[in-house]
Amino acid sequence: MHLSVLVLTVIFEIIIIGGVTLVLNRRSTSRGDDFATASRSLPAIAIAATQALTCLGGGHIMGMPGAASAFGVAALWYQIASGIMIVLMMCVSGPWIRRLGFSNIPDMFSKMFDKRTGILISAFCCASCFGVLTCELQGVGSVVSAITGSPIALGVLIGGIIGLLYVIFGGMEQVGWVNVFNAIFMYVGVFIAILYLNGVIDGGWVSVNEYYINNGEQWKLELFSNGETWRVYIIGTLVAGMFNQMVAGQSGQISASAKNVKTLRRAALYAVPMNTIFGAMMIALYMGTSVMPQYTSIPGSPGFQNMAMIVGELPVWLAAWVLAAFAAAMLSTVAVQLLTLATIFVQTIYCNYWKKDATPKQQTKYIRIVILVVFLLGTGMGAILPEVSAAMTWLFAWLLPGCWMFIFGIWWKRSKAAAFWSLLICGVFNCIWSFTSLPALVHLEGNNNSIGLLVVSILVYVVIAALDKNAEGPFKKKYIENRNACVADDLVK
Numbered sequence: 001m002h003l004s005v006l007v008l009t010v011i012f013e014i015i016i017i018g019g020v021t022l023v024l025n026r027r028s029t030s031r032g033d034d035f036a037t038a039s040r041s042l043p044a045i046a047i048a049a050t051q052a053l054t055c056l057g058g059g060h061i062m063g064m065p066g067a068a069s070a071f072g073v074a075a076l077w078y079q080i081a082s083g084i085m086i087v088l089m090m091c092v093s094g095p096w097i098r099r100l101g102f103s104n105i106p107d108m109f110s111k112m113f114d115k116r117t118g119i120l121i122s123a124f125c126c127a128s129c130f131g132v133l134t135c136e137l138q139g140v141g142s143v144v145s146a147i148t149g150s151p152i153a154l155g156v157l158i159g160g161i162i163g164l165l166y167v168i169f170g171g172m173e174q175v176g177w178v179n180v181f182n183a184i185f186m187y188v189g190v191f192i193a194i195l196y197l198n199g200v201i202d203g204g205w206v207s208v209n210e211y212y213i214n215n216g217e218q219w220k221l222e223l224f225s226n227g228e229t230w231r232v233y234i235i236g237t238l239v240a241g242m243f244n245q246m247v248a249g250q251s252g253q254i255s256a257s258a259k260n261v262k263t264l265r266r267a268a269l270y271a272v273p274m275n276t277i278f279g280a281m282m283i284a285l286y287m288g289t290s291v292m293p294q295y296t297s298i299p300g301s302p303g304f305q306n307m308a309m310i311v312g313e314l315p316v317w318l319a320a321w322v323l324a325a326f327a328a329a330m331l332s333t334v335a336v337q338l339l340t341l342a343t344i345f346v347q348t349i350y351c352n353y354w355k356k357d358a359t360p361k362q363q364t365k366y367i368r369i370v371i372l373v374v375f376l377l378g379t380g381m382g383a384i385l386p387e388v389s390a391a392m393t394w395l396f397a398w399l400l401p402g403c404w405m406f407i408f409g410i411w412w413k414r415s416k417a418a419a420f421w422s423l424l425i426c427g428v429f430n431c432i433w434s435f436t437s438l439p440a441l442v443h444l445e446g447n448n449n450s451i452g453l454l455v456v457s458i459l460v461y462v463v464i465a466a467l468d469k470n471a472e473g474p475f476k477k478k479y480i481e482n483r484n485a486c487v488a489d490d491l492v493k
C-alpha cells in the first residue's frame with residue numbers, strides 16, 4: 001500500500017482544478033454559450049493544451065507500454081499518427097467548424113447534409129465518446145490500483161469524481177485553463193523521472209539497448225521494425241490514428257472554442273509536440289521497466305507493470321508527481337468526453353426537437369445535468385466491465401466514415417444519400433469485421449478494422465454520390481456564394 005502517493009496525487013489535481021476554477025469564477029462574465037464553447041474565446045495555448053491532452057490518456061499510459069512490449073520502438077507510429085491527426089483536426093476540419101460557428105460536429109453535418117445524417121453522426125460520436133470515457137476511467141483505476149493494490153473499481157470512482165470536478169463548474173473554459181497547468185506539470189514530472197531512472201537502471205539507459213540486442217530483439221529498437229509488425233500493427237494504427245479525430249465530437253467542440261481560425265492553426269504548432277513527445281516518454285519508461293525482472297514478472301498488463309516500477313523505484317514525491325501527471329492526461333480526456341456527450345445531447349437533440357425555446361442559461365443547466373448522468377453511467381460501466389484499454393484504436397476507427405464524408409462534402413459533392421448510407425453500411429461492416437473471421441481471411445489480423453473501414457467508407461460514399469442525381473456541389477463553394485446559408489443561426493447577418 002502506498003497511500004501517501006495516492007493522497008499526494010489527488011491533492012495535486014485538486015489544487016490545480018480548484019485554483020483555476022476560483023480564478024475563473026472571479027473574472028467570469030455571463031455569455032450565452034460560455035459553458036459549452038467558452039464563448040469561442042480560448043487562446044492558442046489553451047486550445048493546444050486541451051487538444052493535446054484530450055488526445056492523450058489510457059491509450060498512451062496503459063496501451064503504449066503494451067505496444068512497446070510487443071513491438072518496441074515501433075509503438076512510436078501511434079504517436080506519429082497522433083501528430084498527423086492533430087494537424088488535420090486543427091488545420092483542416094477545425095477551421096471549418098470554427099468558421100461556420102457550430103459548437104459540435106453533428107450540428108455542422110446537419111447543415112452540410114441533412115438532419116437525419118446529423119442525428120446518425122451524433123450516435124457515432126456519442127458511442128465513441130462513451131467508449132473512450134470508459135477506457136480512460138479504467139486507466140485512472142489502474143493507476144490507483146498500482147499505487148494501493150485496491151480494486152480498479154475504486155480508482156474508477158475516484159477518477160470519475162475528479163473528472164467531474166474538472167468540468168462541472170466552468171465548462172470548456174475551465175477545462176482549457178486546467179489543461180494548460182496540467183500540461184506543464186505533466187511534462188516536467190515525467191522528464192525528471194526519466195532522468196532519475198538513469199541512476200536506477202543497472203548500467204543506465206545504455207544498458208536497455210544492450211538488453212534487447214543481446215536477446216536477439218534488435219528489431220524492437222528500430223522505428224521501421226519488421227514486416228509482421230507493419231501487417232498487424234503499424235498500418236492499422238496509422239489509418240485509425242490519423243483520420244478519426246477530424247470529426248470526433250470532442251475535437252469539434254474544442255475547435256469551436258478557439259478565438260478564431262488563426263488562433264486554431266497557431267495552436268497546432270504547440271499541440272503536436274505536446275502530444276507526441278509524451279508518447280515517446282511512455283515508451284522509454286516501459287523499455288526501462290522491461291529490463292527489471294522484478295516488475296515484468298508481476299501478473300498483469302505491461303501498463304500495470306510500468307506503474308509498479310514507478311511506485312517501487314521513484315521517491316514518493318516524484319512517484320506522486322508522475323502518477324498525478326498520468327491521471328491529469330486521462331482526466332482531461334474524461335472531462336472533455338463528459339462535456340461533449342452532454343453538449344450533443346442537449347444542443348443537437350433535446351433543444352432542436354423538444355425544447356426549442358431553451359435560453360442559454362437553461363441549456364447550461366441541462367448540460368450540467370447530463371454531465372452528472374453520464375458520469376454515473378461511465379463510472380458504473382468502467383467499474384464492472386473487464387479491462388478494455390486495448391479497444392482505443394478500435395473505437396477511433398468508428399469515426400472514419402465521418403472523416404471522408406466531411407472531406408468529400410467540403411471539396412467535392414454533398415450527397416445526403418451517400419452520407420446516410422455510408423454511416424449505416426460502415427457501422428454494419430465494422431461489426432462484421434470485429435466479430436467474425438473476416439480479418440483472418442484477408443490476412444489482416446490484429447487491430448486493423450480501420451483498414452477495412454477506410455476502403456469501405458471511401459468506396460460507398462464515392463459510388464453513391466456519383467450516382468445520386470440530387471447531389472449538391474461542395475459546401476465550400478456554397479459558403480463562398482452564400483455564407484448565411486451555411487453558418488450557425490447566431491452568425492447569420
